[in-house]
Amino acid sequence: MNNLSWPATILLGIFLGLIAVAAENTGAGLDEPTASPSESSSASPAPDDSGGGSGDGSGGGSAGGGSGGGANVSDGADGETNPDTGGAVEDNTVTLTFDDGPHPVYTPQVLELLEEHDAIAVFCMVGQRAREHPEIVRQVVDSGHALCNHTDSHDEKLSERTREQIERQISETDEALDDAVGGDTEVRWFRQPGTYVQPQVEAVLDGDLEPLDWTVDPRDWSRPGTSAIVQDVLGKLEPGSVILLHDGGGDRSQTVAALDQILTGLDAAGYRYVLPGDP
Numbered sequence: 001m002n003n004l005s006w007p008a009t010i011l012l013g014i015f016l017g018l019i020a021v022a023a024e025n026t027g028a029g030l031d032e033p034t035a036s037p038s039e040s041s042s043a044s045p046a047p048d049d050s051g052g053g054s055g056d057g058s059g060g061g062s063a064g065g066g067s068g069g070g071a072n073v074s075d076g077a078d079g080e081t082n083p084d085t086g087g088a089v090e091d092n093t094v095t096l097t098f099d100d101g102p103h104p105v106y107t108p109q110v111l112e113l114l115e116e117h118d119a120i121a122v123f124c125m126v127g128q129r130a131r132e133h134p135e136i137v138r139q140v141v142d143s144g145h146a147l148c149n150h151t152d153s154h155d156e157k158l159s160e161r162t163r164e165q166i167e168r169q170i171s172e173t174d175e176a177l178d179d180a181v182g183g184d185t186e187v188r189w190f191r192q193p194g195t196y197v198q199p200q201v202e203a204v205l206d207g208d209l210e211p212l213d214w215t216v217d218p219r220d221w222s223r224p225g226t227s228a229i230v231q232d233v234l235g236k237l238e239p240g241s242v243i244l245l246h247d248g249g250g251d252r253s254q255t256v257a258a259l260d261q262i263l264t265g266l267d268a269a270g271y272r273y274v275l276p277g278d279p
Contacts, residue, residue: 127149
């Protein structure tokens with residue numbers, strides 16, 4: 001980690017201010033959100049967990065719309081958040097996660113940006129898409145990143161399924177990822193579509209996979225505009241944050257554009273990229 005003379009929060013504030021001024025001076029404004037068509041390969045695709053009318057959105061709905069969760073995503077029975085931590089908060093660490101891939105266009109673009117910024121991330125993949133694009137799964141692993149199980153068909157009603165159905169969603173995704181990489185990598189995490197990992201689903205994991213939730217969700221699946229995504233992420237960021245973004249499930253060009261600015265801001269503030277649970 002770099003030795004900074006200014007706190008990370010001040011540097012991020014300055015960076016956000018520059019973004020806002022640039023947008024105002026150029027008249028960029030925020031793009032109008034538009035729903036992207038579903039790319040789900042299932043006969044009856046689940047709604048976009050990113051919350052957005054696309055049916056192929058990202059991971060769980062989170063505190064604030066969820067990892068790609070539906071427009072009204074449950075944060076649990078008590079309405080409280082249940083975040084994972086990306087590391088020791090005093091060390092200015094952050095965890096990057098990407099849902100709903102692999103995508104043949106956007107995932108490689110995300111990988112290129114991560115390499116430029118020497119950043120590591122977790123890719124929460126849908127089994128059906130991993131079978132369609134195994135070469136992208138291998139590219140993610142070969143680039144040094146980690147994999148996360150995001151169910152086989154992105155089933156947002158997973159909590160309502162029988163134990164056998166839940167087990168099948170998980171096991172078929174594990175098989176798809178294993179086939180793609182030839183069993184050369186371990187899948188450590190599971191992220192539930194449309195919500196934080198619920199107790200009835202976590203019970204099925206039985207310690208084989210670790211639940212992976214998030215603390216920062218800019219709802220990029222809804223395509224609110226590049227500036228909105230950047231400001232939402234950096235404005236809510238704290239040391240130890242787990243950031244939810246999407247590399248699949250629709251048009252993710254705004255996310256890719258935002259990611260470049262987000263990584264620049266994180267680098268300037270001295271953040272260090274870690275996997276969940278790493279020090």
